[in-house]
Amino acid sequence: MDWECCWSKEEIEPENCPYVGEGEEDLYSSHRRRVVEKCVECPRFKNDLARMKGSGYPLSDVLPFIMNEFQEQKAQMGAMLSFLNSKTREIKFLREVGIVLQTSIDLDEVLSIAMTAITAGKGFGMNRAFLLMTDKERRHIRGYLGVGPRDYEEAWRTWEDIGRSNFTLRELARDFQKTKLTSEKVKFHDILNQLTVPLADQGHIFNRALQGKKPILVENALNNPDLDRGLARILGVDCFLVMPLISRNRRIGVIIADNCITQKPITLQDMQSLETFAFPVAFALERASLYERLQEEVAKQKSANLKLREQQELIVKMEKMALVGKITSSIAHSIRNPLMVIGGFARTLLKGSAEDDEKRSYLESIVRETRQLEDVLSEVLDYSESLFPVTDFWDLNELVTKALSDLEGVMEQAGVVCRQELSPELPMVRIDYKQISYCLKTITATALACMEQGGELHIESLNDGDGVLLRISDSGKPLTETAQEALTAPFFQTQEMGEGVGLALCKSILERQGNSLNIFSRPGGGNTYSIRLLTKKENI
Amino acid sequence: MAKLLVVDDEANIRLLYAQELSDEGYAVVTAASALEAVEKLESDNFDLAVIDIKLKNESGIELLQRIVKERHTLPVILCTAFSCYKDDFSAWLADGYVVKSSDLQELKDEISRVLAKRQKGAFT
Numbered sequence: 001m002d003w004e005c006c007w008s009k010e011e012i013e014p015e016n017c018p019y020v021g022e023g024e025e026d027l028y029s030s031h032r033r034r035v036v037e038k039c040v041e042c043p044r045f046k047n048d049l050a051r052m053k054g055s056g057y058p059l060s061d062v063l064p065f066i067m068n069e070f071q072e073q074k075a076q077m078g079a080m081l082s083f084l085n086s087k088t089r090e091i092k093f094l095r096e097v098g099i100v101l102q103t104s105i106d107l108d109e110v111l112s113i114a115m116t117a118i119t120a121g122k123g124f125g126m127n128r129a130f131l132l133m134t135d136k137e138r139r140h141i142r143g144y145l146g147v148g149p150r151d152y153e154e155a156w157r158t159w160e161d162i163g164r165s166n167f168t169l170r171e172l173a174r175d176f177q178k179t180k181l182t183s184e185k186v187k188f189h190d191i192l193n194q195l196t197v198p199l200a201d202q203g204h205i206f207n208r209a210l211q212g213k214k215p216i217l218v219e220n221a222l223n224n225p226d227l228d229r230g231l232a233r234i235l236g237v238d239c240f241l242v243m244p245l246i247s248r249n250r251r252i253g254v255i256i257a258d259n260c261i262t263q264k265p266i267t268l269q270d271m272q273s274l275e276t277f278a279f280p281v282a283f284a285l286e287r288a289s290l291y292e293r294l295q296e297e298v299a300k301q302k303s304a305n306l307k308l309r310e311q312q313e314l315i316v317k318m319e320k321m322a323l324v325g326k327i328t329s330s331i332a333h334s335i336r337n338p339l340m341v342i343g344g345f346a347r348t349l350l351k352g353s354a355e356d357d358e359k360r361s362y363l364e365s366i367v368r369e370t371r372q373l374e375d376v377l378s379e380v381l382d383y384s385e386s387l388f389p390v391t392d393f394w395d396l397n398e399l400v401t402k403a404l405s406d407l408e409g410v411m412e413q414a415g416v417v418c419r420q421e422l423s424p425e426l427p428m429v430r431i432d433y434k435q436i437s438y439c440l441k442t443i444t445a446t447a448l449a450c451m452e453q454g455g456e457l458h459i460e461s462l463n464d465g466d467g468v469l470l471r472i473s474d475s476g477k478p479l480t481e482t483a484q485e486a487l488t489a490p491f492f493q494t495q496e497m498g499e500g501v502g503l504a505l506c507k508s509i510l511e512r513q514g515n516s517l518n519i520f521s522r523p524g525g526g527n528t529y530s531i532r533l534l535t536k537k538e539n540i
Numbered sequence: 541m542a543k544l545l546v547v548d549d550e551a552n553i554r555l556l557y558a559q560e561l562s563d564e565g566y567a568v569v570t571a572a573s574a575l576e577a578v579e580k581l582e583s584d585n586f587d588l589a590v591i592d593i594k595l596k597n598e599s600g601i602e603l604l605q606r607i608v609k610e611r612h613t614l615p616v617i618l619c620t621a622f623s624c625y626k627d628d629f630s631a632w633l634a635d636g637y638v639v640k641s642s643d644l645q646e647l648k649d650e651i652s653r654v655l656a657k658r659q660k661g662a663f664t
Contacts, residue, residue: 333594336621336640341552343642348559370642378639381621 001055005044007035017042040067090273093117093169097277100170101284105291112177113169114281115147118257120172124274126241126257126266127155130188132195132206133253133285141206141254143195145181146188148260155261194234199251205231206254209244215275216242217266241266243274245282252282252289332381339377343370391513393428394436396461396468396533403440404459410445415454422461429468429533431513436533439506439517443472443529446503450476450527467515467535473528478521542587542655543567547577547603548619549592557590560644566651574603581607586614588655590647592640593620615654619647 006012010031014020019038020027027034039045049067052060097117104110111131118129128148132141149155167175176184185192197204202211205227209216218224219239221232232238240258244251257274259266346366353360404418411418447457455475462469507517510531518530544566546557554570561568569584571577577589591603607614617636635657636650 333621337550337553340640340642341550341556344553344556344560344644347642347644348556348563351563367642374641378621 001051003044003048003051005039005042005048007039007042007045007048040070094276094280096169098280100173101280104284105288107285107288107292108177108181109173110281110284110288111145112181113173114255114285115145116173116176117169117277118255118274119147120169124257124270124277126270127259127261127264128257130192130195130235130256131253132197132256133289134199134251139199141195141197141199141251143188143192144253145185146192147176147180147184150187152261191234195256204228205242206244209242209254210246210251213244213246215244215271215278217268217271218242236260239263239266241271241274243278245278245285247279247282247286250286252285255281328380332377336374336377336381339370339373343367343374346370391430391432393430394433396426396429396431396470397422397424399431399433399437400440400459400461400470403437404444407441407444407448410448411457414448414451416448416451416457417455418457418459420459422459423463426461426463426468427535429535431515431533435509435513439509439531440470440472442503442506443517443531447472447474447476447527447529450474450479452476455526464532467532470531470533471528472531473522473526475526478525479519479527484519484521541565541567543569543585544651545569545571545577545580545584545586545589547571547574547589547591549573553592557644561648561651564648564651577603578606581614587658588615588617588651590617590619590651593618615658617647617650617654 006016009016011029012034014025014028017028017034017038019042020034027038049060049063052063097113100113101110104113115129115131118124118126126148128146130143130147131145133144134140135142149157197206199207201207205216205218217239218227218232218241221227221235221238221240222229223238224232232240235256235258237258237260240256243255243257245253245255255274255278257266343366346363350360350363350367353363400420400422404420408418444457451457451474457475458471458473460471462471503517503519510517510533514534516532518532520528520530522528544561546554546561546568548554548557548570549572551572554572558568558570569580569586571580577591580586581589589607591607607616615635617638618634619638619640621640635654638647638650
């Protein structure tokens, strides 16, 4: 029998089978492969089978069963192979993303990689993605970055560009970071601004995804009763995916992905793939933002250290000056009294000597020279006095009364009433009068500055163990923590207080003498400055 | 004749003060320490005290504060090596303030000023 199909021939010529295509020429001489790959699906073979059945061939009845089964198995194998191929591609891609994410500590680079991976055709191929991150105070989720085209035209342009380039994911991400990161933030500014959601809003889909630690696929958003329609309107799509970013139970943020241009449905498989991807992204984002904060802290620490070193140098310098002052003062004192005696008695002798006494000029020389020496000593002593403290026992209440009487005019002008409550039974305090007077005046001036609209200044002194406490309270606006910091950090600038040198100097003066200065903001308003002065002698 | 108490720990300076102030017509009693000064203040009446602010081993300021507290009526003139204390002391503790010098004219002027002021105050 002449068969239509070539199945019975060992070798064929090209004109014998039209189904052998280009590149498959070896099938002409390979009988077995030709039958398995081509003949089983060939319509001519099916005709031959029909003819066989009519001619009473016994195998012709069962052969179709085998043929069908074979074709089914072949189709299944094909499907499995394609599934396997797609999974292999996905794993390869995730591996590439993983490596890139693991090796990056730069927040912008991590963001660029993540967003490129979601939107690039080589990656998950979504049209558009938004990244929302938890703010530093951990109160809100805020729109941070959007990636993707805004309209169809832009989409075409971008996809054409990407199609022409043969970049790896890292290269694509680098290119994105370099050329587009800033512009994309600006491009989606309007949408990003509307995506802020409080973390406390439990019912919001972002928080639901974070709580459930699972992505949520939103379909038919405009008619979904469980969903705020506003979100769909902001995004301009009714099908999108909300992917939580969680690292070690810490809520890092949320990714929203959609196909706003192609309107291609988001499949369960897309969702699962993105879920696998979300974990390393969240981890990398957390690590990068922690690293960024660490860098900030290191920079702060460095500048604090620098300041500290400068201050230490200043202190050493001041101590040296104080020592110089002390020595100078000691020498000057020991010279001063004898000089006074010499000059004084020379004057006495001069008074008693006759006008024509020859020795009178000698005495006049002694008087003149001692006077000159005394003038030099006065200068030296006044200067050395300014360099180191002279402590003595003083009545604090008298010091307060005197200092405040100096400030009476200023207080009156500021509309501030001063109420004094000075304990009559105070022991003497060992202080440098000038310095403590300066501190009190500086603190009072600071308190007055806090009472721009007038108010009450309350000053009280009281016993406190081995010391005396002096409290100055104003009724002005409470100083912020930053302003209070000005106490401990000289040259620290605040809006309320300007350069905080005055109070810092007070604190340093007080502490050098073993005393202390603390500042509190009272819950009801106003601030209290508390100075504690020792009544015993301290080693200073 | 006004009676003055001069407190200074240097013997030669006490001698100089005594000599010069006696010449001015004052009765001068000297004390070498705060303790001696207090004893003399308790046993005698003075019109004015001249105190050196730096007495050895004790503070002239302490003595001054005791006088201010216990004897409100006794005028005090402070003698010190420092001119920078002048504003603080003269305003509320002492009636007069003089920077120590071999030229005692300033001290003498200050004594007559304070005594005249006190005299005036006594009549009014």
